Amino acid sequence: MTIKETQEKLRKREIAPEDVVSSFFSRIQERNKEINAFLSVFQDAADEIKKKDEKLPLYGAVFSVKDNILIKGERCTAGSKILEHYIAPFDATVIEKIRENGGVFIGKGNMDEFAMGSSTENSFFGPSRNPIDIKRVPGGSSGGCAAAVADGMCNAGIGSDTGGSVRQPAAFCGVVGFKPTYGAVSRHGVIGMASSFDQVGPFTSGVEDAEIVFNAISGKDSRDSVTTSIVRKKISRESIKVGVPEEYFVKGISNEVKEAVEKAVSDVEKAGVEVMKINLPHTEYALPAYEIIMASEVSANLARYDGMRYGLEFERPAAKTIHDAYINNRGEGFGKEAKRRIILGTYALSAGYYDAYYIKAQKIRSLIAKDFKEAFGKVDAILTPATPTLPFKIGEKIKDPLAMHLSDIFTVTANLAGLPAITLPCGEKENFPVGAQVLADRFNEDILFFAAKKFEKIWKH
């Protein structure tokens, strides 16, 4: 059931609020062992939901929360051994906002360590599994929340998206995943990965639900300085012009995804929507630019886990030297992928290499934003595939970081340019969902939802 449908049933007294929560609990009990979607489950959710006012916009919404978002008094691990026993000292702004708007939390979702990965296999707490086929990954890094929504363990989720971590797992699990415009949603209380890309976004089972959640969580917050008071632009359209970029259908995309998305595009056209081919010429440089900037920011953000305030220091005898303290904490606390990125990012930022890597990548980032700016002069929304492949098998790509990183090829561009982007199911191949992605210009969430709702209707028929 969507949030919308749940609310209708609650308001008509067809179901009681505590039943909503208890049905999710029984599903979790039945399935979580196998799927490993949740790292912790909150027993008080049933009491919480009874206290909520039924007029609130998120009444009846039961959320899984990615484990890099702070809920006061609860453990928050970011999927890492280094934070295994860390208890959040305050609530993230999104948590406050969801609560104020009537939503409740049922548990914390598994994730790749510090949100670094595309399969949830980099979690210290073991991989999550795709509920459609448990031999496959649910995508990542917010794989736990995506799997939980897809499997009916909650009716919404909150994740973070730095390069696709909401949209890619949503596509792999057959649900909706939305990354808002950079600066639309506060990240106060969200553990930082790459701060110039990070954005919080919802998982839902329909586009309308994503819009309901977005309306509740967005807005300026003095505790996150990149949030702005530019409110979502109010734009109403009767019809829209949709651009399909040629660069997203070239090498690297699997035949299954290509066929399904091409069919979805032609169905949109047949339904009377104006569709045109467009070009985003710098697309091929997007992933390398993302990798450099992301790793650079990761190396800076992860520097705080030095054992002084966060780390494993309380569990072992005090280190004698600062060097030993680092080895004890960072050497033991971080997994392979985190270490790989810290090393790469430190290198890219080092004297003598900074211009060649970091500055160059930033220039490419500007060119990518410019490509989009020009495209949005011609079209209202852009339609692309969400991922290059169907969900892959657990273990298939974990030893090959390059192959793993290629999963993000279609999603990183929105983070580089700060655009809002949503993924939703557009078809099926070999019994797996295929996701499409819709992008709009900055703060044009109105157009984005209008387009995505239109497409959702067409593809559901």
Ligand code: GLN
């Ligand atoms: N999969 C991407 C990465 O590993 C994106 C991660 C994210 O969005 N948090 O960098």
